[in-house]
Amino acid sequence: MEKKTLLDLKRKLNVNHRQKGSVTYAEQISFVLMGLQQIEKYQRNNSTGVFPTLKEVKIICQEQYEIFDIILSEEEYKLIVSDLYAIDLFSDTLYENIYEIFVDHAYKQKCGQFFTPDKVIKMVTDMVIEGNENIIMDTACGSGAFLIEAGKKVCNLQKTKLIGIEKDMVLANLTNKRIKKLYGETHYVICEDTLKIDQISFEPDIILANPPYGINIDGEPSEKVFIKKNIEMLKNEGVMAIIIPDGILGNDGNSELRKWILTQCRILAIIDLPKETFMPYTNIKTSIMIVKKGSFEKEYDIFMAISENCGHDARGNTVPGCDFEDIVTSYKKWIIKK
Numbered sequence: 001m002e003k004k005t006l007l008d009l010k011r012k013l014n015v016n017h018r019q020k021g022s023v024t025y026a027e028q029i030s031f032v033l034m035g036l037q038q039i040e041k042y043q044r045n046n047s048t049g050v051f052p053t054l055k056e057v058k059i060i061c062q063e064q065y066e067i068f069d070i071i072l073s074e075e076e077y078k079l080i081v082s083d084l085y086a087i088d089l090f091s092d093t094l095y096e097n098i099y100e101i102f103v104d105h106a107y108k109q110k111c112g113q114f115f116t117p118d119k120v121i122k123m124v125t126d127m128v129i130e131g132n133e134n135i136i137m138d139t140a141c142g143s144g145a146f147l148i149e150a151g152k153k154v155c156n157l158q159k160t161k162l163i164g165i166e167k168d169m170v171l172a173n174l175t176n177k178r179i180k181k182l183y184g185e186t187h188y189v190i191c192e193d194t195l196k197i198d199q200i201s202f203e204p205d206i207i208l209a210n211p212p213y214g215i216n217i218d219g220e221p222s223e224k225v226f227i228k229k230n231i232e233m234l235k236n237e238g239v240m241a242i243i244i245p246d247g248i249l250g251n252d253g254n255s256e257l258r259k260w261i262l263t264q265c266r267i268l269a270i271i272d273l274p275k276e277t278f279m280p281y282t283n284i285k286t287s288i289m290i291v292k293k294g295s296f297e298k299e300y301d302i303f304m305a306i307s308e309n310c311g312h313d314a315r316g317n318t319v320p321g322c323d324f325e326d327i328v329t330s331y332k333k334w335i336i337k338k
């Protein structure tokens, strides 16, 4: 229902261009809805049917989010509020749906903004979260799926902090709100470019990430820069689980990076993922790499697995027989013996 209403709204607003001023259409609409959410006098079943004016919403957006660029017209705002009866402003899925519907596919691909499949999120967190960590961080957190799943596995949410970093302002805002709502105010997402952060005041025990791939950052592919940055940020003895394109593990051009990783970390596991894993969004072939930072013996065992079934086909249709749980079970047995 929510998606259908938003699709209708998009059609009515005639959104065939993404940008409007310096703030994207998705941002405009998200912030207007967030502004409405903040205004206490607005009530879902408001019998008078009176909504805050666009001017009031703009003031809230400035005060709460430092957004000064809401340039939707009165007519466009009227279209939004006229559809509000069919939208639950407090639903958990609202902002993801806005993002999905209003931000165009080409832009998402350019910024590496495809979401990580739930089954991958579950497998990775099952493998690495023990439950007693101090800080669990995702350095390219998108919708926060890794952090949200990690939160379910943590023993004490007062002790463990979940921290996300996300460059995209709308995603960062949405995920920040979502994490706080789910787990409380001590967990948060900051809107920053991870690669430009010089220093952080804490050291994560766990870094989980599915960073953007193949985006050029000062002449280097983003995945390489993210691997280095994550390892630098990680606490000694901390664990990083990262989804990487297979080229990192095999291409000649990445041999220096591989050598560097081996000087910094012990490789715990490599899991080869099926080519369908990120389809239909991208067909890049990927693996999960899990490493532990710090000193280690010269020769050691590495857990290796090849997944043959990720639970969906190339079009995203569910197929039976996902083997991720078997891999988690084997890994846990292996790691206990270590």
Ligand SMILES: C[S@@+](CC[C@H](N)C(=O)[O-])C[C@H]1O[C@@H](n2cnc3c(N)ncnc32)[C@H](O)[C@@H]1O
Pocket (backbone or CB within 6 Å): 111, 112, 113, 114, 115, 116, 117, 139, 140, 141, 142, 143, 144, 145, 146, 165, 166, 167, 168, 171, 192, 193, 194, 195, 209, 210, 211, 212
């Ligand atoms: C593949 S998506 C992550 C998906 C995430 N695991 C999820 O399920 O939503 C990569 C994310 O990294 C963000 N990103 C790209 N470059 C970044 C940077 N330099 N610093 C922080 N975040 C970045 C993108 O906006 C995108 O949301």
